[in-house]
Amino acid sequence: MKILLTxxxxxxxxxxxxxxxxxxxxxxxxxxDEERLSIDPEIRSRIEVLEIDFLxxxxxxxxxxxxxxxxxxIHSMRSSTKEFDEMEAVTAHHFNAYLAExxxxxxxxxxxxxxxxxxxxxxxxxxxxEEILAKGNYALTVLKAGIIVxxxxxxxxxxxxxxxxxxxxxxxxxxxxxxxxxxxRDVLAFLTGVLGNxxxxxxGFDIAGPDVLTYKEMMHQYAAxxxxxxxxxxxxxxxxxxxxxxxxxxxxxxxxLAMNLVDSxxxxxxxxxxxxxxxxxxxxxxYTAAIDMAFKKIAQNQVVSSxxxxxxxxxxxxxxxxxxxxxxxxxxxxxxxxPVKDTERVLRNIWKIGGQQGWYxxxxxxxxxxxxxxxxxxxxxxxGRTHPxxxxxxxxxxxxxxxxxxxxEKRLLxxxxxxxPGEAWLEFRIDDANVLHQxxxxxxxxxxxxxxxxxxxxxxxxxxxxxxxxxxxA
Numbered sequence: 041m042k043i044l045l046t047x048x049x050x051x052x053x054x055x056x057x058x059x060x061x062x063x064x065x066x067x068x069x070x071x072x073d074e075e076r077l078s079i080d081p082e083i084r085s086r087i088e089v090l091e092i093d094f095l096x097x098x099x100x101x102x103x104x105x106x107x108x109x110x111x112x113x114i115h116s117m118r119s120s121t122k123e124f125d126e127m128e129a130v131t132a133h134h135f136n137a138y139l140a141e142x143x144x145x146x147x148x149x150x151x152x153x154x155x156x157x158x159x160x161x162x163x164x165x166x167x168x169x170e171e172i173l174a175k176g177n178y179a180l181t182v183l184k185a186g187i188i189v190x191x192x193x194x195x196x197x198x199x200x201x202x203x204x205x206x207x208x209x210x211x212x213x214x215x216x217x218x219x220x221x222x223x224x225r226d227v228l229a230f231l232t233g234v235l236g237n238x239x240x241x242x243x244g245f246d247i248a249g250p251d252v253l254t255y256k257e258m259m260h261q262y263a264a265x266x267x268x269x270x271x272x273x274x275x276x277x278x279x280x281x282x283x284x285x286x287x288x289x290x291x292x293x294x295x296x297l298a299m300n301l302v303d304s305x306x307x308x309x310x311x312x313x314x315x316x317x318x319x320x321x322x323x324x325x326x327y328t329a330a331i332d333m334a335f336k337k338i339a340q341n342q343v344v345s346s347x348x349x350x351x352x353x354x355x356x357x358x359x360x361x362x363x364x365x366x367x368x369x370x371x372x373x374x375x376x377x378x379p380v381k382d383t384e385r386v387l388r389n390i391w392k393i394g395g396q397q398g399w400y401x402x403x404x405x406x407x408x409x410x411x412x413x414x415x416x417x418x419x420x421x422x423x424g425r426t427h428p429x430x431x432x433x434x435x436x437x438x439x440x441x442x443x444x445x446x447x448x449e450k451r452l453l454x455x456x457x458x459x460x461p462g463e464a465w466l467e468f469r470i471d472d473a474n475v476l477h478q479x480x481x482x483x484x485x486x487x488x489x490x491x492x493x494x495x496x497x498x499x500x501x502x503x504x505x506x507x508x509x510x511x512x513x514a
Contacts, residue, residue, distance in 0.1 A: 041236060042066045042106055044144070046094070046135065047113030048087075049077050049434065051193060052150060052231075055224065056111065059232055061086055068104060070094075078432035094131035098138060107142040109235060112149040112173060125165035132172035139176055146179045146241060148234055150227070153184045153220070153246050153309045160307045170244065179241035181234045183227075183316070186248055186309040187258075189330040190224025191337040192426065198287065203262045209272045214305045215255040216274060220248040223330035226322065233320040240319070246311035251327045255305065258327065265331045363455045364443045366465050366481050372493045374480040374500045376508040380470055383450070388429065389511045390452055390468045391445070394438045395425035400514060401506030405499065406438075409458070413439055418459035440466065462489035468511075478508045 043060060047053040048069035060067055061083065070092045071077050077089060092102060094114055114131045139147065152166045159167065174180050187195040202209065230247045234240040253261070256272050263270040317324065325333070380386045393399060399406045410421030423436040431437070431445040431452065440454040443465075450471075456464035462484040469477045480500070484490045 041108045042068065042104070043235075044103060044107045044110035044139075044142075045069045045113070046092075046111060047115070048089075049079075050113055050115070052188075052224075052227070053111075053113050054079070055228055056113075056231055057087070058083060059228060063232065068107065073434070078426075078434045092138070094134045094138075095127060096134075098134050101141070103138045103142055105142055107139070107144045109146040109148070110139060110142075110144050110178075111231070112147055112169075125161055125168065128165050128169050129172060132169045136173065136176040139178060144178045146181060146236065147173060147176060148181045148183065148231060149173055150231065151182050151184045151244075153186045153248065153311055155246070155310065155312050156307045158307065163307060163309075174242075179238075181237075181240045181242075182244035183230050183234065184244060184246050184311075185222050185227055186219050186311070187221040188224055188227055189221045189249075189327065189334065191334040193224060195221070196331075196334055199259055199262055203259050203266070203270055207268070207270050209259075209270065211256070211272055211274050213274050213276050215259075215272065217305055217308055218252055218254055219258070219309045220252050220311050221258065221327050221330065222247060222249045223325040223333060225330075225333060226324045229322050230316060230320065233322065234316070237320075240316070245316035246313055247316060247324075248311035249324045249327055249330065252310055253327060261328055262331055265328050265335075363463070363465070364453065366453070366467065366479075367483050370483060372482045372484060372490070374497075374504050376478040376504050378476050378508055378512050380474045380476050380512060383470055383474055386470065386476060386512055387447055387450060389514050391431055391447070392429050393452075393511075394440070395428065397428070399503075399507055400510035402503045405503060410439060413458040416459045419457055460489075461485045461492050476508060476512060478504065478511075480504060 043065050045053055045057060045060070045067055048057055048067075049071050053069075057067065057069065057079070067087045068090060069077070069087050070090045072091065072093045074089050074091050077084065088104075090102060092099070112132075112135060114135070115128070149170060151170055152163050154163045154167045156163075170180075170182050173182075189196050226249065227247065230245075256274070259270060259272060316322075389400075407421060414420030414422065419436075419439050421438045423438060425431075425437050426435060431442050433442055433445055435442040435445075436457075437454060439456065439458040441457050442452070443455050444451060444453040446452075449469075451469045452467070454466040456466070458464075460482075462482055464483075465479075465481040467477070467479045467481070469479075471477065482489070482493050484493055
């Protein structure tokens, strides 16, 4: 079957992609920027990739006519606090226009459980998208999920941050709202199980795990799985805005996502039926089992995708490719170089930089810079990295974004997503003479940018010098 997979570089899309390939399907994947499809080169060679921004004008003839089915996995909640519902409606209309030129018989849409009478803006938008997609010239299958629990999922990472960092919590009363979490493994089983199944055509199904829990109970059960206790006290005085700031500063979430999550957390998200479970013969995993499976993946360094790698987790929504050419004029530089005896070992060290490994020198200074960045609305060091020793273009790396990661060329290029009065690049390159070149490039924005650079030149002397020395000898 030839399948169109939208949102192929999203959290769900990245996990669904290899499953569909293993089942023998032919995949056409859509992304906004082909350069940041963070997948293994072997998998990349087996798929067709189309650059399509579903917010922009429809390009006739862009999608192959012989598409048999499609997955709609486009989501805009993280990119805006006000207009994401309008953006999602536009993407749905444009998606229908693209599919009208194909022979697709089925579209599978992953939505949210919306059984409560008072829906949040997020859940209302998901339901509105469903109504738009239902007007397409194909059979629509809608899967409605609540909180998805898996390594790298935003919900899991937020709960993980809260519980691991705060043994004592004073929380808003929305932590008493009921929800029905589902393991990512079960979501993928449903997504693949309905493909081509005519019994699911033109119908919608709630999908959920067996446990109905409050957010408070979820955090207590998380702590129990991890082997510690936590104490949670609720207060009625914490406003949505304060709750959003609380999530933003304590967890790895962005402020935009925190705002939209807080809005949704006031609404009960509980499934009404188990029709699809019965139809497909799927027994869903408990919440504690989902947590256990997530940590097994983390321990084995097998986290396939993370919401943190999404472009909307940083400052730049698109057009990141224009930064891959490091400027040569109007810039300020710090250049370091050292001879390399063992090229492979040094490359391994470079590819491990950031995250838990740290930055090889003055990690407390990097952490301080991350705190300052977050105070000014930046990403800070909250994102870490998805893989401990693998990097792909488009990956988030602390407060950097990977622009280029090519071991054959012996080159890693990072672009800064922290708050700066200018633009910054950090490059590592080993030349043919086995010399490691480490170059920090800054393009200042006006006088403020130059003052910023010169004010931290003394720190650069120690940090960048120590970093390259330790990379070479580590």
